Amino acid sequence: MRGRTALIIGLTVLVAVVIQTTLFGRLRIVTPDVVMLIGILLALTKVRPELVLGVAFISGLVMDLLGASLIGMRAVVYTTVAYIAVRTKERAELGRVTVAVWAGVLTLVGIAMLLLVGTLFGQAGLVGDDAASVMILVPLGNLAVAALLAPPFVRLVDRDRTALRYP
Amino acid sequence: MLTSKRSDRALPTFISLLVVGVLLMTFDVRLEGGGVVGVLRSGTQAIAAPLQRLASFVVTPVANALDSLSNVASLREQNAELSAQLAESVAQLVAVQDQLAKLDLLEQIYDLETDEEALGRTIANVIGAVDAALIIDKGTRDGVLAGQPVIDTNGYVVGTVKSASSGSASILPIVASRSGLTVLIGSQTGTLVSRAFSSDLGLEMDFDAFDAREPVLAGDRVLTSAASTDYPAGLPVGEVLADASPESTSLTTTVRPFVDPEALRFVVVLAWPPDPITAATDDTLPETTTTTVDGDETSTTTTLPEEDG
Numbered sequence: 001m002r003g004r005t006a007l008i009i010g011l012t013v014l015v016a017v018v019i020q021t022t023l024f025g026r027l028r029i030v031t032p033d034v035v036m037l038i039g040i041l042l043a044l045t046k047v048r049p050e051l052v053l054g055v056a057f058i059s060g061l062v063m064d065l066l067g068a069s070l071i072g073m074r075a076v077v078y079t080t081v082a083y084i085a086v087r088t089k090e091r092a093e094l095g096r097v098t099v100a101v102w103a104g105v106l107t108l109v110g111i112a113m114l115l116l117v118g119t120l121f122g123q124a125g126l127v128g129d130d131a132a133s134v135m136i137l138v139p140l141g142n143l144a145v146a147a148l149l150a151p152p153f154v155r156l157v158d159r160d161r162t163a164l165r166y167p
Numbered sequence: 168m169l170t171s172k173r174s175d176r177a178l179p180t181f182i183s184l185l186v187v188g189v190l191l192m193t194f195d196v197r198l199e200g201g202g203v204v205g206v207l208r209s210g211t212q213a214i215a216a217p218l219q220r221l222a223s224f225v226v227t228p229v230a231n232a233l234d235s236l237s238n239v240a241s242l243r244e245q246n247a248e249l250s251a252q253l254a255e256s257v258a259q260l261v262a263v264q265d266q267l268a269k270l271d272l273l274e275q276i277y278d279l280e281t282d283e284e285a286l287g288r289t290i291a292n293v294i295g296a297v298d299a300a301l302i303i304d305k306g307t308r309d310g311v312l313a314g315q316p317v318i319d320t321n322g323y324v325v326g327t328v329k330s331a332s333s334g335s336a337s338i339l340p341i342v343a344s345r346s347g348l349t350v351l352i353g354s355q356t357g358t359l360v361s362r363a364f365s366s367d368l369g370l371e372m373d374f375d376a377f378d379a380r381e382p383v384l385a386g387d388r389v390l391t392s393a394a395s396t397d398y399p400a401g402l403p404v405g406e407v408l409a410d411a412s413p414e415s416t417s418l419t420t421t422v423r424p425f426v427d428p429e430a431l432r433f434v435v436v437l438a439w440p441p442d443p444i445t446a447a448t449d450d451t452l453p454e455t456t457t458t459t460v461d462g463d464e465t466s467t468t469t470t471l472p473e474e475d476g
Binding site for chain 1: 176177180181184185187188189190191192194195196204207208211212215218219222223226227229230233234293294295296297298299300302329337339343345
């Protein structure tokens with residue numbers, strides 16, 4: 001990973017964390033998890049898979065440190081989601097809609113894992129008081145954001161204007 | 168081909184990161200949020216706080232506008248309800264002002280001095296939220312310390328400061344806290360426990376009293392108890408949702424807190440106890456102060472009670 005790519009990824013994660021903890025932390029209706037989405041979309045780039053996992057882990061850790069949850073919980077979940085994304089990205093690269101649905105499904109997996117790991121470690125209240133709506137709204141939010149931002153994000157990180165261009 | 172070769176190192180990396188993550192969780196559980204973990208939290212908050220504050224200036228109007236749009240349907244009902252509450256509150260205020268005037272008069276007549284000390288209060292903006300925790304724009308620089316109680320602008324209990332950096336702090340609301348809160352309903356002391364860690368998630372909390380003597384009724388106010396180590400006594404917490412009678416000596420009922428943390432925009436952090444050293448001394452050996460007036464001379468003597476045994 002070159003310096004400029006690292007800088008772009010770092011800045012993107014920083015912006016995502018700030019937006020997630022301010023704007024999306026305050027809204028009740030529009031609630032994507034953009035930090036998790038960064039880890040998912042990075043799998044579509046040419047960045048090495050182990051670095052994608054590292055970025056997902058660190059961004060999850062930052063969210064843990066800023067919040068009230070156990071340190072390492074989101075880091076583990078985001079890393080797992082990023083790993084599944086790395087392993088399944090070939091199935092997503094068919095079109096804009098496929099990428100969005102793929103990101104939405106992976107987010108659903110991530111939220112389910114957060115609930116599961118949270119319950120195991122006594123943090124069942126982590127995702128809020130209405131787990132069912134969170135499990136629907138967050139993946140839908142990420143699906144919408146991925147549909148809009150996945151192609152420009154991949155082009156920005158890879159510096160390749162032809163990336164994720166579909167006929 | 169290139170992808171499959173590159174993925175070869177993904178699995179060991181993934182497993183290593185999982186192990187590190189689980190170890191971090193274990194450390195956090197064992198250290199109970201203190202030690203290195205507390206330092207890490209404070210450090211991260213200190214770095215993120217300026218950016219969050221900056222972002223908050225921009226996103227707060229957007230968030231408020233979107234929240235208003237989502238609530239527009241129920242706005243009329245809320246207005247009617249709030250108008251009724253306001254009328255009731257104004258009536259209560261007049262009654263309280265009348266009682267205060269009488270109290271002042273009696274204090275003047277009997278030449279009493281009140282020893283009430285106003286608690287230091289820090290008003291803070293809620294600039295963000297992560298999970299159940301709220302992030303505020305005041306920190307240790309403003310006198311906000313971990314463990315201090317937090318109320319809303321109406322005086323209702325919100326929670327406690329979980330961690331604080333120089334310019335920001337995170338608040339853990341009572342509805343998301345693992346530790347119970349010692350409260351008072353009428354004359355009965357009990358523990359209020361969050362449901363965030365049970366299968367029945369929601370804003371409601373469970374009240375348990377183990378030496379119950381009388382029933383509690385729906386609408387009874389729940390106040391913080393003097394036995395609480397986290398809050399000053401007498402702060403309103405919520406109200407009882409359902410009538411309950413003691414079974415043998417135990418009593419369980421549901422309480423709805425007055426505060427919905429997600430709707431908060433401002434909070435007040437109380438500097439409590441006002442002086443931890445004095446409070447600690449008071450807890451162990453309460454002092455007795457005697458003032459003697461002998462002609463023009465006044466002498467004050469402070470004595471410690473004799474220890475038992």
